[in-house]
Amino acid sequence: MPFSSMMKDKIQVLKSDGTKSSEMNASVQSKGIYLMRSDVLVEPGDLIQRIMSNGGKETFQVIDPGFHEGTGGAIPAHYQMKVKKLGLPDAEKAIQSITYNISGPNARVNNNSTDNSNNIANINNDLSKSIEALKAEINRLELSAQEKSEAIEVVGAIEDQCKNEKPSKVVVNALINSLPTAASIASIGSLILSLL
Numbered sequence: 001m002p003f004s005s006m007m008k009d010k011i012q013v014l015k016s017d018g019t020k021s022s023e024m025n026a027s028v029q030s031k032g033i034y035l036m037r038s039d040v041l042v043e044p045g046d047l048i049q050r051i052m053s054n055g056g057k058e059t060f061q062v063i064d065p066g067f068h069e070g071t072g073g074a075i076p077a078h079y080q081m082k083v084k085k086l087g088l089p090d091a092e093k094a095i096q097s098i099t100y101n102i103s104g105p106n107a108r109v110n111n112n113s114t115d116n117s118n119n120i121a122n123i124n125n126d127l128s129k130s131i132e133a134l135k136a137e138i139n140r141l142e143l144s145a146q147e148k149s150e151a152i153e154v155v156g157a158i159e160d161q162c163k164n165e166k167p168s169k170v171v172v173n174a175l176i177n178s179l180p181t182a183a184s185i186a187s188i189g190s191l192i193l194s195l196l
Contacts, residue, residue, distance in 0.1 A: 006027050006034075007025035007026050007027050007035075008025070008027065009025070009026050009027060009028040009050055010023045010024070010025065010026075010050070010051045010052075011023070011024055011025075011026045011028065011035070011048050011049065011050050011051070012024070012048070013042055013046055014048075015046055016045060016046070021040055023051065024040065026048075028050050028058075028060075030085075031082065031083065032066075032080060032082055033048055033083055034078065034079065034080055034081075035078060035079040036076060036078045037077075037078065037079070038070075042062055042065040042067070042079055042081060043062065044062055044065065045061065046061075046062045046065075047059055047060065047061055047062070047086075048060040048061075048083060058085065059085075059086045060081075060083035060084065060085050061083060061084045061086055062081055062082075062083055063081075063082045063083060064081065064082040066079055066080040066081050066082060068080060126195055127192065127195045127196075130188055130191050130192045130195060131155065131158065131159050131162065131192065134155050134158070134179075134188045134189070134192070137182070137184050137185055137188060138151045138152060138179070138180070138185070141180060141182060141185075143180060147180060151179055154175050157175055158172055158192065161175070162192070167196050172192065172193060173189075173193055176189035176192065176193070177189075
């Protein structure tokens with residue numbers, strides 16, 4: 001009898017970064033889970049969620065993945081996991097511990113809550129004024145419509161770079177040097193570089 005015929009349970013692997021595998025066939029026992037696949041990485045601390053035909057779910061925490069290489073075709077590579085069954089409160093807590101990595105001005109996450117906070121973003125006001133002055137100077141210069149459009153696009157790239165936590169002076173300098181040649185643009189560009 002092939003091993004696959006014994007794999008009657010449906011499971012999913014929940015990783016600590018929040019990713020979830022597709023449903024797979026496995027054999028869930030009281031202290032172990034057997035998964036006849038090697039294309040899924042299971043690590044200690046991962047959660048295994050058993051999806052039952054009655055709509056219920058059981059959650060297990062992986063203690064030891066127990067990966068075994070195949071033996072010459074007779075037995076394929078597989079997992080013999082040692083697991084701990086989690087009760088409902090532990091399972092809900094484990095599944096809902098999600099890490100959010102966010103950055104930037106006014107960045108936040110509201111998860112099942114109301115946000116009543118006041119946020120202040122400290123963006124360098126002089127830098128912002130200098131970028132606006134650069135746009136105004138480009139619009140003032142006698143350039144063709146295409147040259148103006150391209151120059152404004154470059155200023156947009158400069159502005160995006162300046163919004164970064166650590167803007168690159170080399171990139172900003174290269175962008176400024178690609179603008180039309182004019183003394184006023186060069187002086188505003190120097191000011192922007194000095195403010196970074």
